[in-house]
Amino acid sequence: MTMLTLVWYFTICTLLCQSIVFGQRIVAVGDIHGDYHRMLTILKFSGIVDDDAHWAGGDTIFVQTGDIVDRGDDTIKLYQLIQKLQEEAPLHGGQVVSLLGNHEIMNLSGDWRYVSEHDIQIFGGVEERKKAFAPEGWIGRDLVEKNLTAKVGTSVFVHGGIHPSFAQEGVEGINLKTRQTILDYVESRGRHDPYKVFGGHGPTWYRGYALDDGNICSILDEALDLLEADRMVMGHTVQRDGMIHTRCGGKAVLIDIGISHVYGGHFGALEIVGDELTALYRDGRRRLLVDRGRPKMIHQEL
Template sequence: MDPGEAILERELPARVVVIGDLNAQAVVLVRLLRGLRLITKDGRWSGGRTVIVQMGDVPNRGPGARAAMELLLALTPLAREAGGDILWLLGNHEVLSVLRHEAYVTPEEYMEFATQEEIERFVYARNRYQLELLGLPRLRGTIPPMGGRLRAWEEENAPGREAYRAEMGPTGRLGTAIRRLPVALTMGSLLFVHGGLSPRWAAHGIQGLEAETRRSWAKAPEFYEDVEPQSILRDPLGPLWHRVYALASAPSVRSDLHEVLAATGTRQMVIGHTRTDAVMPGEAGRVLVRHGGRLVMSDVGLGDPGESGAVLVIEKGRFEQWTPGGSKSQVVRVKAR
């Protein structure tokens, strides 16, 4: 096997750390990794045989997409050398980002790819525009709110977007890495997938899902709209977009979930994609368990103002929620096969 490839079906390691949707929060990622003693202060791997599963959606909505992606890619070979691993799953926002669907890209994400000279010109022009919005040098009159207009100007004028597109493209380093990310994986009795796995897609098996993903990328789509609507990368009920288990509780939904777990030889599904505070009685900053412990939701809204973040630590037969303050609380037990 290529040493750069991820092992998609394996026994459950002694310690697994599950990090939900990152939303371009590189600072949060570093805080979590340091708090769990997985990296040193100078950024070297110190997690030994720990396996990290990042549930996808590293880019978009935040200020540090490039930094977060670069860190995960840099740490992966170091973790594997130590007997651990980092498994970054493909999320829908990775697909959007490499296929020019930039609706969720922030100005700060573009600017991570800009030159220092471009940033300096941008800051100068932004300051001039901000003075205009403040009504200066006008001395008298009503000054309307400027936040939305200033943000719109930033989105329109942020430098670095062409370099961003080149790096995320099919020949760019980040774009190439994203196109190789796995869609789903199993560890012992646990199934990990970004959005959720329907019976239709579960029938392909883990290796079959990987093959379907490769076939979709092999068609070399340039834009998101080039992807076939029912393909694994775009299907609304596909593994990247599925939300049914997270949002619904009907008997038919539970039946589908049990069918998928049986088909994959697992007992519990771990997902990201749908925030825990989008579901009653979930709340931001806390992992949520549904369907009698069969579904574990990891997207806790990392990077939200006032939220310190939380991750799942799986060891000694149980899921525990961990926060950077060092607190731990049991979420649910790992169901044996």
């Protein structure tokens, strides 16, 4: 392990492995997929930003679980907003934790299957968009420094889900392997993935806790024990009714509600304060109830 890697390792532990004050507010939002208007509306009614889109969350920790990009057209505005809030939040005692989703990784590695033509035009063409998503570009250099997962208090946040085979590495280990390999993965256009951290069973793709039945809750318990966490909060699998759902006695929390107009344009965020989980919607707050059934979804596309 190089000195640079060691410095990075202890830096992410300081930022993402720290304990929070019990009762400190956490707000999490799932997949956005290129819809700036709905994202901004959610941030406003959740108390994260003011009417001018500046940080208004105080010491709130705001978590976005990836897939900001693709399908919609607002890539530039969304990444500009996230980067601005990352700078503003610490000035008020808050923090923005922005994680990688599978679509961020796809865009970094040149997989643009879900990029709209209009989005490309807004960038000024294909070459300008490539420059922005390159590791040295204004979006790319931010993305290659992001993590796949974060533990905030007793909750683990991730885009897809963390199977025990990855959970045994711990949050720090998963992020360390991400940082060690992401540049080679991008340069090889997705072919170099020695730890399979970006693969179909990896943390940005795994859907088991959202879709599988049988002993899936036992598998989740094993993962949470390894991660020393109470629950896992995940995006990636769209909930058809636009509502946040829980499974496995509230240990799996599914927050991809289809925010983008492409998926129905729903508005909502998750709030965690202490041991209480609340869904925040435009029409009010709803305490999350335990849902042991199979959640509804739109489909299983990328």
